[in-house]
Amino acid sequence: MTGIRIDAGVASALAGFTLPEKLGFGLVTAPVMFSAVYDGGWDGGELVPYGPIELLPGARVLHYAELVFEGMKAYRLGHDRPNLFRPRANYQRLARSAARLAMQAPSETLFLDALYAIVRACTPIIPRVTGQSLYLRPFLFGTEPGYHIRPSTTARFMVIANPAEVYSSGPMKVAIERADSRASPGGTGVAKTGGNYAASLRATQVAADRGYTVALWLDAASRRFIQELSGMNLFAVIGDELHTPTLDGSILEGITRDSLITLARSQGLKVVERPMEIDALIAQVQGGECTELFACGTAAIVSPIGVLGEADGREYRPRDVDRVAARLRESLLAIQERRAPDPFGWVHEVPPA
């Protein structure tokens, strides 16, 4: 156990908070947050009322994007104590992301204790409706001011939280991005870092202006191979198999992706990880061999794709929308919400204080 300080304002912040009718995704912010400071070593951290933070304008995060983050959920359906889903996988990824940016990660103990602290405090405001949860956003950033190009010697680790519905936009319209690139081998695509999102914003804007939901990224060198969507990994149903791009050193290793691969295999579905050419996939959609496309990530779990589109207006529609995807989403959500057995040991109950 750690010495996380609970600020005197936390109880009243929570007492004054009521869960609104409409949660959306990220629209409602929990009234408390966790914060710990690194300055040669990590302090114990504190839970404080949610509010603005102080940061020097020269802080490296604001200039050199020294920032890594995670996204995860706490559930509380049918159990008094809330549960997380594979939080150690999130910790390991945060540590890898931090290492890629030469940042000092918190220890696994500090990471888990921070999550426990905010989830325990927020337990009364975790929705108990299926599909709803407390979305958790841990993030780590460099706070030392200065322009000198070297890692920050000071950092801050925070966790904010949002009571949320499952992120859903209906069947997505996916715009194939053939001009901009987002990540390359040796770059930061494998790290969950803000810079990757910054690189994706122009294409996202262009896609949105054309009525599309999200951009699909191709490999930076040849623009032939599929990487992923801006914040979700991609799957295709081809014949009676599930295909997904190989982790090539520029794709983010999604924990939902990994969970779906395990889950699908346990249900007897063959899963193939391979380099996937965009033009071959389009031909398979047109020829009917590829019957369904979907994407996955913590926020949406599994999100169906209705249309794949080119900038010139050509569109390709897989025959099925949300068939295999719906089945996998329900199977995974049932484990996450502890409505189904957890043969893989993924559910992680938050221990009592």
Ligand SMILES: *Cc1c(COP(=O)(O)O)cnc(C)c1O
């Ligand atoms: C977070 C993220 C994902 C999904 O990862 P999960 O662990 O499944 O939530 C996929 N791609 C990118 C770029 C991401 O940042």
